[in-house]
Amino acid sequence: xxxxxxxxxxxxxxxxxxxxxxxxxxxxxxxxxxxxxxxxxxxxxxxxxxxxxxxxxxxxxxxxxxxxxxxxxxxxxxxxxxxxxxxxxxxxxxxxxxxxxxxxxxxxxxxxxxxxxxxxxxxxxx
Amino acid sequence: xxxxxxxxxxxxxxxxxxxxxxxxxxxxxxxxxxxxxxxxxxxxxxxxxxxxxxxxxxxxxxxxxxxxxxxxxxxxxxxxxxxxxxxxxxxxxxxxxxxxxxxxxxxxxxxxxxxxxxxxxxxxxxxxxxxxxxxxxxxxxxxxxxxxxxxxxxxxxxxxxxxxxxxxxxxxxxxxxxxxxxxxxxxxxxxxxxxxxxxxxxxxxxxxxxxxxxxxxxxxxxxxxxxxxxxxxxxxxxxxxxxxxxxxxxxxxxxxxxxxxxxxxxxxxxxxxxxxxxxxxxxxxxxxxxxxxxxxxxxxxxxxxxxxxxxxxxxxxxxxxxxxxxxxxxxxxxxxxxxxxxxxxxxxxxxxxxxxxxxxxxxxxxx
Numbered sequence: 001x002x003x004x005x006x007x008x009x010x011x012x013x014x015x016x017x018x019x020x021x022x023x024x025x026x027x028x029x030x031x032x033x034x035x036x037x038x039x040x041x042x043x044x045x046x047x048x049x050x051x052x053x054x055x056x057x058x059x060x061x062x063x064x065x066x067x068x069x070x071x072x073x074x075x076x077x078x079x080x081x082x083x084x085x086x087x088x089x090x091x092x093x094x095x096x097x098x099x100x101x102x103x104x105x106x107x108x109x110x111x112x113x114x115x116x117x118x119x120x121x122x123x124x125x126x
Numbered sequence: 127x128x129x130x131x132x133x134x135x136x137x138x139x140x141x142x143x144x145x146x147x148x149x150x151x152x153x154x155x156x157x158x159x160x161x162x163x164x165x166x167x168x169x170x171x172x173x174x175x176x177x178x179x180x181x182x183x184x185x186x187x188x189x190x191x192x193x194x195x196x197x198x199x200x201x202x203x204x205x206x207x208x209x210x211x212x213x214x215x216x217x218x219x220x221x222x223x224x225x226x227x228x229x230x231x232x233x234x235x236x237x238x239x240x241x242x243x244x245x246x247x248x249x250x251x252x253x254x255x256x257x258x259x260x261x262x263x264x265x266x267x268x269x270x271x272x273x274x275x276x277x278x279x280x281x282x283x284x285x286x287x288x289x290x291x292x293x294x295x296x297x298x299x300x301x302x303x304x305x306x307x308x309x310x311x312x313x314x315x316x317x318x319x320x321x322x323x324x325x326x327x328x329x330x331x332x333x334x335x336x337x338x339x340x341x342x343x344x345x346x347x348x349x350x351x352x353x354x355x356x357x358x359x360x361x362x363x364x365x366x367x368x369x370x371x372x373x374x375x376x377x378x379x380x381x382x383x384x385x386x387x388x389x390x391x392x393x394x395x396x397x398x399x400x401x402x403x404x405x406x407x408x409x410x411x412x413x414x415x416x417x418x419x420x421x422x423x424x425x426x427x428x429x430x431x432x433x434x435x436x437x438x439x440x441x442x443x444x445x446x447x448x449x450x451x452x453x454x455x456x457x458x459x460x461x462x463x464x465x466x467x468x469x470x471x472x473x474x475x476x477x478x479x480x481x482x483x484x485x486x487x488x489x490x491x492x493x
Binding site for chain 1: 156157160161162165353357419420421423443444446451472473475
């Protein structure tokens with residue numbers, strides 16, 4: 001059974017978003033990390049990159065497969081979690097603490113496309 | 127959609143909560159406790175695999191030896207009972223029908239067991255029958271009569287003796303086997319494997335396979351799935367048919383000429399291999415080690431620094447034992463020399479690496 005954290009917004013492709021003013025903090029859900037298994041590498045964008053809602057901005061690698069990360073909102077990458085470069089397993093240990101990127105959001109209206117914790121829990125059967 | 131075939135251990139896998147997936151037409155276990163955990167168990171202690179999906183063909187009769195020598199790249203003449211050889215069956219153009227093991231059975235007149243890949247059972251059997259015309263022999267597909275489990279890892283010899291009570295394992299050298307019985311059923315005990323570690327493969331009846339498996343699992347031996355079977359064979363530098371060998375990738379291209387005896391009078395595909403040897407193949411299989419941890423996967427392009435494509439990845443992982451991103455790749459022969467810098471295109475970026483030996487992991491076989 002995977003954990004869905006309250007107070008976050010979720011995308012169809014299993015990213016979570018926490019808003020801090022105009023900045024979106026983005027990670028992947030517990031469901032996503034458990035489906036992937038042991039994560040061995042996080043492919044992250046560079047600071048300053050522009051990302052587009054629904055487009056891939058990076059990927060997670062497990063032993064067996066790679067899985068693209070899709071931007072839940074459009075904006076500019078202002079920070080990447082460099083801790084994940086040496087310790088990608090932090091995403092397995094606590095996916096809601098191990099954020100991946102922070103994005104200066106260009107259009108907050110896009111957040112309406114995301115799911116609430118309750119809606120996401122229903123989707124993944126949590 | 128075709129119905130998936132089941133091995134004799136299918137129910138046991140479900141009971142263990144295995145993650146299952148279709149492979150080569152069978153519903154097979156990919157992992158139980160996790161690929162990393164199972165991989166490390168085999169490297170450091172032992173693990174047991176269900177490999178009952180593998181195919182077995184028995185060939186006997188007056189012309190058996192001449193026939194096997196005709197369709198197989200390695201030298202079969204003079205094989206003693208208990209000997210095992212690895213090699214390939216080729217098409218006349220040098221492309222690979224399959225790679226396989228040939229067992230010289232314990233019988234007075236030469237008789238052989240050919241162990242073939244699950245994905246190729248029908249194709250191989252049809253191929254063998256088509257080549258067998260005019261040979262006085264009996265050719266039987268026994269794939270459904272033989273179950274097979276692989277006990278792999280440094281503790282295998284001890285487990286075989288102490289858990290299964292099989293004493294014949296200790297004196298066996300690598301790539302030899304005995305035919306014996308276990309609790310009344312026939313057993314082929316073979317010191318072989320696909321992991322780079324010491325270990326045994328046990329061929330028995332479906333019922334006996336279930337009992338062997340249960341006895342090992344009840345004694346605490348770790349069940350291992352096809353996920354770590356692939357990571358283990360990859361580190362040990364072993365090819366997988368469809369990736370490193372295929373109708374398009376010959377053993378000369380794959381660097382497996384040592385299993386093709388070009389001094390034999392003849393075998394199917396010999397002339398093509400001789401020509402490839404003389405002219406040098408257009409492409410060669412190499413190992414590539416990346417400088418960063420991005421993971422190369424099958425199908426990713428191999429490039430020069432300026433983006434010129436020179437090849438393709440056939441298998442790649444972030445190696446669990448070596449903690450390094452590694453792959454096999456088929457590249458233009460001009461770029462196959464050791465230490466050649468090559469780039470692999472992974473999603474939006476190219477990652478620098480260099481050509482290294484394919485046997486990434488030092489194997490630990492019983493000499």
